[in-house]
Amino acid sequence: MNTRFRLLASIGIPLLLIVLVVGAFIWQQRAAGTAASPHGTQKMTTMKLALDWTPNTNHTGIYVALKKGWYRDEGINLQLLPYSANVSADVLVSSGKADVGISSTEGIVADAAVNQPVVSIAAIIQHNTSALITLADSGITRPRDLSGKVYGGFGAPYESAVVGEIIKQDGGTGQFKNVTLNVDAMQALESRRIDFVWVFEGWEVIQAQRAGVKLHIFPITNYGVADYYTPNIITSPNEIKQKPDLLRRFMAATAKGYEYTRTHAQDSAQMLLSANPQGTFPDPGLVVASQEFLSPRYADRGRKWGWQDAAAWHGYPQFIINSNGIDDAAGHPIHSMDFNRLYTNQFLA
Amino acid sequence: MEPPKLLVQGVSKIFRNGRQTLDTLASIDLVVNNGEFVTVIGPSGCGKSTLFNIVAGVDQPSEGIVAIDGDAQGTRAGKAAYMPQQPLLLPWRSVVENVMLGLDVRRVPRKKAEFQAHELLKRFGLADFAQHYPATLSGGMRQRVALLRTVLFNSSFLLLDEPFGALDALTRLSLQMWLLDVWQTFHSSVLFITHDVREAILLSDRIYVLSSRPARVLRVVEVELPRPRRSEQLALAQAVQLEQELTALLMKEQQV
Amino acid sequence: MKLRWLAGYGPAFVLGVTILAFWELYVRSGQISAEVLPTPIAIVRALIDHWDVISVHTLQTLLETVLGMAAATVFGLLLAITLEISRWSRRAIYPVLVISQTIPIIALAPLLLLWFGIDLGPKVFVVALYCFFPIAVACADGLADAEPELINLLRSMRASRWQILWLVRLPGAMPSFFSGLRIAATYGVTGAIFGEYVGAYQGLGIYMQLSFNSHAIVLVFAAILVTAVLSLLLFGLVSLIERIALPWYHGSAIRRL
Numbered sequence: 001m002n003t004r005f006r007l008l009a010s011i012g013i014p015l016l017l018i019v020l021v022v023g024a025f026i027w028q029q030r031a032a033g034t035a036a037s038p039h040g041t042q043k044m045t046t047m048k049l050a051l052d053w054t055p056n057t058n059h060t061g062i063y064v065a066l067k068k069g070w071y072r073d074e075g076i077n078l079q080l081l082p083y084s085a086n087v088s089a090d091v092l093v094s095s096g097k098a099d100v101g102i103s104s105t106e107g108i109v110a111d112a113a114v115n116q117p118v119v120s121i122a123a124i125i126q127h128n129t130s131a132l133i134t135l136a137d138s139g140i141t142r143p144r145d146l147s148g149k150v151y152g153g154f155g156a157p158y159e160s161a162v163v164g165e166i167i168k169q170d171g172g173t174g175q176f177k178n179v180t181l182n183v184d185a186m187q188a189l190e191s192r193r194i195d196f197v198w199v200f201e202g203w204e205v206i207q208a209q210r211a212g213v214k215l216h217i218f219p220i221t222n223y224g225v226a227d228y229y230t231p232n233i234i235t236s237p238n239e240i241k242q243k244p245d246l247l248r249r250f251m252a253a254t255a256k257g258y259e260y261t262r263t264h265a266q267d268s269a270q271m272l273l274s275a276n277p278q279g280t281f282p283d284p285g286l287v288v289a290s291q292e293f294l295s296p297r298y299a300d301r302g303r304k305w306g307w308q309d310a311a312a313w314h315g316y317p318q319f320i321i322n323s324n325g326i327d328d329a330a331g332h333p334i335h336s337m338d339f340n341r342l343y344t345n346q347f348l349a
Numbered sequence: 350m351e352p353p354k355l356l357v358q359g360v361s362k363i364f365r366n367g368r369q370t371l372d373t374l375a376s377i378d379l380v381v382n383n384g385e386f387v388t389v390i391g392p393s394g395c396g397k398s399t400l401f402n403i404v405a406g407v408d409q410p411s412e413g414i415v416a417i418d419g420d421a422q423g424t425r426a427g428k429a430a431y432m433p434q435q436p437l438l439l440p441w442r443s444v445v446e447n448v449m450l451g452l453d454v455r456r457v458p459r460k461k462a463e464f465q466a467h468e469l470l471k472r473f474g475l476a477d478f479a480q481h482y483p484a485t486l487s488g489g490m491r492q493r494v495a496l497l498r499t500v501l502f503n504s505s506f507l508l509l510d511e512p513f514g515a516l517d518a519l520t521r522l523s524l525q526m527w528l529l530d531v532w533q534t535f536h537s538s539v540l541f542i543t544h545d546v547r548e549a550i551l552l553s554d555r556i557y558v559l560s561s562r563p564a565r566v567l568r569v570v571e572v573e574l575p576r577p578r579r580s581e582q583l584a585l586a587q588a589v590q591l592e593q594e595l596t597a598l599l600m601k602e603q604q605v
Numbered sequence: 606m607k608l609r610w611l612a613g614y615g616p617a618f619v620l621g622v623t624i625l626a627f628w629e630l631y632v633r634s635g636q637i638s639a640e641v642l643p644t645p646i647a648i649v650r651a652l653i654d655h656w657d658v659i660s661v662h663t664l665q666t667l668l669e670t671v672l673g674m675a676a677a678t679v680f681g682l683l684l685a686i687t688l689e690i691s692r693w694s695r696r697a698i699y700p701v702l703v704i705s706q707t708i709p710i711i712a713l714a715p716l717l718l719l720w721f722g723i724d725l726g727p728k729v730f731v732v733a734l735y736c737f738f739p740i741a742v743a744c745a746d747g748l749a750d751a752e753p754e755l756i757n758l759l760r761s762m763r764a765s766r767w768q769i770l771w772l773v774r775l776p777g778a779m780p781s782f783f784s785g786l787r788i789a790a791t792y793g794v795t796g797a798i799f800g801e802y803v804g805a806y807q808g809l810g811i812y813m814q815l816s817f818n819s820h821a822i823v824l825v826f827a828a829i830l831v832t833a834v835l836s837l838l839l840f841g842l843v844s845l846i847e848r849i850a851l852p853w854y855h856g857s858a859i860r861r862l
Binding site for chain 1: 640641655657658661664665667668671672675678710711714715718719722723802803804805806807811814815816817818819820821824842845846849850852
């Protein structure tokens, strides 16, 4: 019947569209060979690693180990969970959705304070590479000149405390305006609406150099901030209790990857580039330059990658706690913490 | 003796809205025998439509008996084919689908219902419009389609509520003749509402005149004109006298 | 006939071209850096160059949108019918519906991730969440709007409540339903992108984030262009289906197959 036909057509067309889209999707997934999870061999254990950011040279060791098949050799099928703006790797790890992840010392301290602890099982970079930067022509030549200026931050509660401390250490008042940004730090700086930002010497600074932007760079460890590890590889206390052997094997492959990266900057950079879909890194030269900067810095010469010292885990964490920058789950600042529970070297060889 | 098609005895209706009460009908008595064409006329707003709603089973009387085919107890809904003042054609259905509506409600198989609807359209000269949508039809056409829908649902007892009120004089006349044709084809019993005295005289066997609210029966008149009726008959002395009488009666009620 | 239809879009076309021309000139003249706002031509060129990558993300987002909207339509329709059938449910449920639209994604995201994981689940949920509301509300209003006279007529035919719903209320509510559907279609793709921000392997939202983090702003805009085109196509599809389903609403005189 006429009405019936129209009714069927109205339902049929959308259904057809859905079928077409699903079909196209599945076909394309097959073609790209990236179908959800390969059934693989029975022996392999699947492990999920949650990234803290879009792929960058902090992660190179992992990508190298993946490419070289070292995880596979340890019987691990490693899946990288993409970075999510709304859900941190810490949450994924502490809730069990990811076995391991990447985070920062500040993040780890904050997690412990709100009773969702994660444990650092390796330090990816031994010495902190954070720096505050300003534009060269801004007239701000040292941290104390930052007093009263505008800071573009990422909305972390301890930022004010750390930045203020840096300014004070250099003799400034420690007062400044804190604006939480959702835009790119470099763009904000270049727009001149922000006076200074917090970046990493291994990435943004190199990027600026390549683009010919002149900066003043104030590495934070030069201004009274205790040296600390960032980023870290984290896992949950649960995971440590239940799967210590898996973690040991994971760390074996990962350490191998980072050790290789320390000595083969060019090659590792290429692996990082090719392991990610085209378009992830619009400037491959930056990746190579960044890798060459970072490779010797993952750990001091002669020291094995990943090992953590007590000093780094007491100095800075105590500093940010003292600044009342870390709150517990009810929102009250905490004043002490057992830092020894925040890290372990037991999975490093 | 077989019971009348419709027996209304002592029916009254009071509407309550919180504290307010509205006496709409006050003890109405009315009979429609099988095959009869009975008209109810009265001043505007006197409650004619309320009476219809009660007979159609959409509403219940506050007091009194309503019996269709001698049955005073059972549900009245569905026993009469009700045609309200507006044609109320479903805009998303074509003409033939609209005519089938009653059968669809009765869950008659589609093919059978469509066939019957088509036959009806053919019989009464509307076959060309079967696939049209109501939006493209004139007022007169829509009334015809509505009437056929009513007849197809239940041809034995029709309740027609001022079906030609909104039409111009010429269209009204042709539709009146058409209605008589339909009535005679199906030997229906018809209860008809109008406020047009001439129309009542032209169409009916018997006329009930209602007073203004609360409505009661003022007069019952038998129309003795010969069948088949023709509009010329309205010029006969008998018809003219009746018309004057009823008009005077109505005008008095209208002022009250 | 075709010409007249095209001419109808004339003003929109002219306006569009004018805006694009201004845009191109504004950036070329140096008023603003091409790093912040690329020219339209640069955007189109980038889209073409990177189509092989972007098409993968596009398909992902399209899948999420289409599935989410299907869920929203079914759920919205059922909800509208429920609200119509039981008047008390209307009073109870309506406030909850309104609140459901005010929850920001920041609050929802972690929950979604924990419950649904990283696959299609959370994206389809977000699309459905933001799309079901206009559909449900518009349809519910349409259902309630049925002419009382018509309902009376059906009751005189002894039609049951369900028959009245099926024969009169639902068909009569279709114009309103499509109104709601058109609004939902406009938000569908953006909803999927928000859902991807919860966490995803691929999709236009993720692509935009990756490109942004790598300072490839022109690719962000290319993704936005794709989003706009997808939204327009969805909108057009809904209008097309409406034309098919409701020829009577648009004054079609005779049935057309």
